[in-house]
Each structure stands twice: as structure tokens, then as C-alpha cells.
């Protein structure tokens with residue numbers, strides 16, 4: 001710039017800007033202008049009173065000293081009146097202390113809380129909250145305990161194969177007290193009041209109390225979010241979770257075999273979590289409760305994804321972890337009802353949850369664009385690895401775990417159907433990731449076969465990432481979710497058979513696993529082919545296709561599908577070593593047979609001819 005006045009550069013610089021000055025005398029005043037107060041509920045104390053009751057000790061005769069709001073906000077604490085007899089002299093040190101309750105915070109507030117709390121929460125390049133779940137990066141089914149009392153002893157499924165490992169009422173309240181003492185010792189706890197089940201007639205009110213902001217954000221995303229009005233009239237929850245997962249269980253206590261313990265009391269309507277911070281425990285713990293409550297009302301609870309075509313045709317996707325429920329129910333051409341937990345009542349289907357929990361190992365923008373785009377501000381990313389500077393996530397990195405996850409509200413999927421309800425299903429798709437490579441990519445099932453495969457609940461996982469392990473491992477999990485069911489599997493199976501018959505749904509078995517040889521020899525069926533197969537089920541194309549029957553499993557397989565190479569439809573064609581194929585096929589058939597033996601003595605439903613048909617619907621060799 002040329003300088004007109006002899007070498008001295010002048011700048012067009014004005015100290016007194018032309019706009020009006022801010023209306024603040026101090027920096028604190030300025031900051032307080034920044035945030036516009038949110039509308040407060042009419043009776044600010046009422047949720048706090050209910051929370052005080054939730055957090056009250058059973059052993060002592062008073063509740064904790066609770067105040068609403070963040071201790072950092074520097075507002076003088078105004079304690080709520082709790083059950084402590086009025087005008088008492090504090091009888092213990094713990095009753096002199098305040099615990100701040102942060103009630104139904106927004107995602108933005110929870111982000112700020114998460115950053116202040118742990119050195120393990122970060123914003124990724126797309127705005128998601130990256131967190132660590134600590135030592136546990138998956139569920140701990142062996143540490144689940146359910147209170148066995150006079151009622152549940154008769155009602156629930158106990159013993160071999162059952163997920164319900166017993167504890168008594170007394171040990172439950174001891175663990176509850178341990179969790180409460182821990183939570184009440186903290187400066188602040190997070191409390192979420194939310195709903196489960198989009199069917200308004202069968203909605204359940206849940207309260208989640210946790211020490212970690214990320215857990216509160218996870219449940220904000222995964223449960224149904226109440227409106228301000230619904231919160232005002234929330235009242236007493238139907239079920240409460242005490243998540244003290246940062247604090248261990250006492251392994252010397254009765255029924256405890258490790259320092260992790262997930263305890264459910266159906267009579268008290270409570271769940272206690274000690275010694276694991278994996279957020280999926282809360283989600284699947286509540287799912288177990290729904291598996292207890294809903295069948296009592298004649299409603300079937302299902303570990304399935306669900307979506308609907310533009311013409312109103314609904315499909316359910318059953319399958320164990322990693323078989324494709326989330327991936328295949330999230331379909332650009334269809335409306336998403338939900339990815340993991342549903343109810344089937346006489347009114348149709350409804351999602352239990354308000355969000356999705358997608359596996360994100362090897363996630364790619366090209367193959368799963370909707371899930372990729374859902375990973376933005378508000379989404380919780382568990383145990384992923386990111387670039388320290390750019391904060392870009394490396395979805396291929398398994399350094400922390402293979403089970404990396406994204407939890408997001410269902411509205412983050414553009415074609416989600418809100419409210420998440422639909423009519424009766426037309427197709428029931430059973431997904432299996434067969435690492436043996438012998439199940440066909442798709443087969444049409446009759447009702448007995450559908451029930452046989454539903455009760456078997458097969459998938460095979462590859463034997464992890466350790467060197468030298470080449471054998472796939474078969475897993476059988478009744479109803480494709482034995483870890484979550486409460487009654488004997490035949491109860492759910494009978495309900496499914498009855499509903500499929502009544503509403504005329506067709507069953508399908510889809511192998512999303514290996515083709516051209518077992519794991520180590522062949523390769524996983526390409527996702528675009530599986531999508532074409534699923535499209536052909538939805539469109540009705542496969543109902544009218546030509547079929548042939550496979551040996552051993554007796555499955556009906558189509559001879560051609562638009563967009564899928566015909567030779568892969570019969571797995572025998574894809575194996576170069578035909579003898580190895582036959583041997584592997586018989587091996588898997590044997591595993592199915594062994595697994596089903598325990599069910600052979602049970603009757604399914606009122607119709608004993610159905611039981612006989614189901615028993616005959618398995619492999620024949």
C-alpha cells in the first residue's frame with residue numbers, strides 16, 4: 001500500500017464501532033446475556049421429588065440431599081424436600097452433602113458435561129461425540145442376574161440355556177444400596193426420564209440415573225424423547241436403571257462371580273449396573289424388561305430390525321449380532337421403523353426405541369451412506385479411533401475393539417418413519433452370517449421351517465482376529481436373542497407362529513455370510529448382492545420365482561434373481577472342492593441337530609401338529 005504521508009502507514013481504524021454498545025456493565029453480565037433462559041416447568045420441584053424417592057436409601061430412613069442444576073453454575077443450592085423427617089438433625093455425613101441432579105439435559109449440554117468429566121470425550125470432524133466405554137467394550141451376559149422370587153420362579157425360564165441367572169431379593173437390595181451410595185457420593189448425577197415403545201397404548205416410562213454424561217446422551221438417543229409437556233406430567237417411572245458402572249460390584253457378595261454385575265428385579269421394577277460402562281447394557285437390559293412385560297399383554301417382543309415400503313409392506317429382519325439387522329433395515333428406498341427392538345401386537349408393529357445403535361467397523365460412505373451421514377452432532381461414537389489433529393475417524397481401526405458403535409436418534413436417518421409404527425409384517429427375514437459358507441444366500445421357508453430356524457437362532461462368527469484360528473464358530477441363540485428373553489423360547493415361538501399365520505407373513509432365510517468356501521477360503525457375500533436379494537423379497541419377485549430344493553437342509557432356493565449372479569444362489573456351485581462342501585454341510589447340519597435336541601420335548605402353542613412339523617423341518621441326513 002502506498003503511504004501518502006511520508007512513510008507512516010495509517011489504517012482506517014475506528015475504536016468506536018458504529019453499532020450500539022452491548023447492554024452489559026461487566027463481563028459476567030455479558031455472558032449471562034448470551035444464554036436465553038429456557039422455559040421452566042410449572043412445578044420445578046416435582047420431578048426432583050420423584051428423583052429423590054428413586055435415589056433414597058432402603059437401609060436408612062431418609063433420602064439424599066438433591067438439588068437441581070450444575071454445581072458449576074454457582075447458584076446457591078436449594079434442596080428439595082425429601083423423605084427425611086422434617087426438621088431433623090443430620091444423622092450422617094452423607095446427608096450433609098448435596099448431590100446435583102442434571103435432569104434431561106440437551107445433547108449440547110451433555111457434550112459440555114462430557115468434556116469436563118473425562119479425558120476420553122472428544123468431538124470428531126463431523127461433530128459426533130467420541131467416547132470410551134472403559135475396560136468393557138461389549139455386553140457381559142454371564143454377569144447378568146435376575147431376582148428369583150415366588151412369582152419369577154414360576155414365570156421365567158431358568159436353568160440350562162437360559163440367560164436368567166438367579167440372585168435373591170436381599171442380594172439385589174445390597175447391590176442397589178452399593179450403587180446408590182456411589183451415586184449419592186458424587187457431586188452430580190444425570191437423570192433421564194424417557195419412554196419405550198411407540199405404540200401409545202403400550203408405552204413404558206423409564207428413568208435412567210447415571211454418573212456419566214455420555215451414558216445420559218446415549219440413552220437420550222436410544223430411548224424415545226419426551227416433549228416438554230410430557231415431562232411435566234411424567235410422574236413415577238415404570239422402571240428405573242441405576243447405572244453405577246464406574247464402580248465395581250463386590251465379588252465376595254453372594255451370587256457374584258466377577259466385579260461386573262447387571263441385576264434386574266422385576267418386582268421392584270429396577271435394574272442396577274456395577275462394574276461395566278458399556279452403554280449397550282442399559283439398552284439391552286430394558287429390552288429384557290420388555291420381553292417380560294409385553295408378552296403378558298399378548299404382544300410379541302422381537303430382536304429385529306423393521307422397515308416399510310412406500311406401499312405399506314412391512315418387513316422384519318431377525319438375526320444375531322453382526323448379521324445385518326441395522327445395515328439391511330436402513331434402506332434408502334424404504335421407510336425405517338427401527339433397527340433392533342420391536343413389538344408385534346394386534347395393531348401391527350412398533351419400535352421400542354427412539355434410536356439406532358449401528359456397528360461401525362469398516363463403515364464406508366459408499367456402501368452405507370445413511371449410517372455414515374447420521375454420524376454428526378448429537379451422535380455418540382463408542383470406542384472408535386480418530387486422528388489426533390484432524391479428528392477424522394478411522395473406521396477400519398480395531399485397536400480398541402471390533403465392536404465400535406454409533407448411537408444416534410432415529411430422526412438422523414432421512415427416511416425414518418415417525419412415529420415408528422407400521423401395519424402387520426408381510427415378510428419375516430431371518431438373517432444368518434454363515435461362516436461355513438454352506439447356507440444358500442436366500443431360501444423361502446414354510447411356517448414350520450421359519451419356526452425351526454427362529455428357535456435355532458443360528459449364526460456363525462469367524463474366530464476373532466487371532467493368528468492360526470481358521471474354524472468358524474457356530475452360535476445358536478433361541479429367538480435370535482436368547483440373551484434377552486425372559487420366558488421359555490417356545491412362548492415367543494408360539495406367538496410368532498400364531499401372528500404369521502393370522503396375518504399371512506412369508507418367512508425367508510438369508511445368509512449374509514460366506515460363499516465359495518468357508519471362512520478363510522471363500523469370501524463374504526457382497527453387500528450389494530444381499531441388497532438385491534432383499535429387494536426381490538420386498539417387491540414380491542421372489543414369491544413367483546422358480547425354486548429347487550437343497551439336500552440335507554431341504555431349503556427352497558430360487559434359480560434366478562435380477563442383479564444377482566445365478567451361480568451363487570446354490571452354494572454347491574461356488575465351492576471348487578465338492579467333497580469339502582458336503583463334509584461342511586453335514587457338519588453344520590449335525591450342529592443344528594444337537595442344538596435342537598433340548599427343544600424336542602416341548603410343545604409349541606396349542607396345536608401339537610405344528611410341533612411335529614417343526615421337529616421335521618430341520619436338516620435330514
Ligand SMILES: Nc1ncnc2c1ncn2[C@@H]1O[C@H](COP(=O)(O)OP(=O)(O)OP(=O)(O)O)[C@@H](O)[C@H]1O
Pocket residue numbers: 319320321322323324325326327328339340357358359360361512513524525526527528530
Ligand atoms: N452381505 C452382507 N449383508 C449384511 N451385512 C454385511 C454384508 N457384508 C458385510 N456386512 C457388514 O456386516 C455388518 C452387519 O452389522 P449390523 O450392524 O447390521 O448388525 P446387527 O444385526 O444390527 O447387529 P446388532 O444386533 O449387534 O446391532 C456391517 O458392518 C455390514 O457392513
Ligand SMILES: O=C([O-])CC(=O)C(=O)O
Pocket residue numbers: 138139280281283284320321340357
Ligand atoms: O446390545 C448390544 O450391545 C448390541 C446389540 O445390538 C446386540 O448385541 O444385539
Ligand SMILES: [Ca+2]
Pocket residue numbers: 325326339340357358359
Ligand atoms: Ca444393530
Ligand SMILES: [Mn+2]
Pocket residue numbers: 303321340
Ligand atoms: Mn441387537
